[in-house]
Amino acid sequence: ETYIEAITSLGASHARILWRHVLPNLLSPLMVQATFIFAFAQLSAASLDFLGLGLPPDVPSWGNMVAETRRYITRAPWLLMFPGAAIILTVFALNLVGDVLRDRLDPRFKDDLTKW
Numbered sequence: 001e002t003y004i005e006a007i008t009s010l011g012a013s014h015a016r017i018l019w020r021h022v023l024p025n026l027l028s029p030l031m032v033q034a035t036f037i038f039a040f041a042q043l044s045a046a047s048l049d050f051l052g053l054g055l056p057p058d059v060p061s062w063g064n065m066v067a068e069t070r071r072y073i074t075r076a077p078w079l080l081m082f083p084g085a086a087i088i089l090t091v092f093a094l095n096l097v098g099d100v101l102r103d104r105l106d107p108r109f110k111d112d113l114t115k116w
Contacts, residue, residue, distance in 0.1 A: 028105035035098030039091045046087050062087050 007017055048054035049063025057064055065083035072079055 028102055031105060032098045032102040035094050035101065039094035039098075042094070043087065043091050 003021060004017060007021055045054055046061070046063035046066070049061045050067045052067070054063060055061050062083045066080060069079040
């Protein structure tokens with residue numbers, strides 16, 4: 001990047017370049033990626049549990065709850081809504097946290113924060 005070349009030409013040490021310029025630019029994408037990976041892991045775990053490939057059926061999990069309510073779907077369809085809504089809200093909240101972290105931590109968005 002050009003900012004690395006510029007600070008190197010000014011005589012900054014490698015440690016200063018790493019801590020003051022490279023690390024702040026890496027922190028934001030890593031935090032955002034971590035929240036998206038965690039959301040994907042939640043969705044994958046629920047999907048695998050639903051298919052019977054995850055936790056044993058006697059262990060309570062959202063995927064197992066959805067799988068168990070399949071047999072009652074004609075008599076009590078609202079039973080399916082609660083674990084399904086929990087999965088959807090959790091994944092949505094984690095993605096929203098990732099977006100907010102990106103906006104707050106990315107140095108390129110510092111000027112846009114005053115518009116909030």
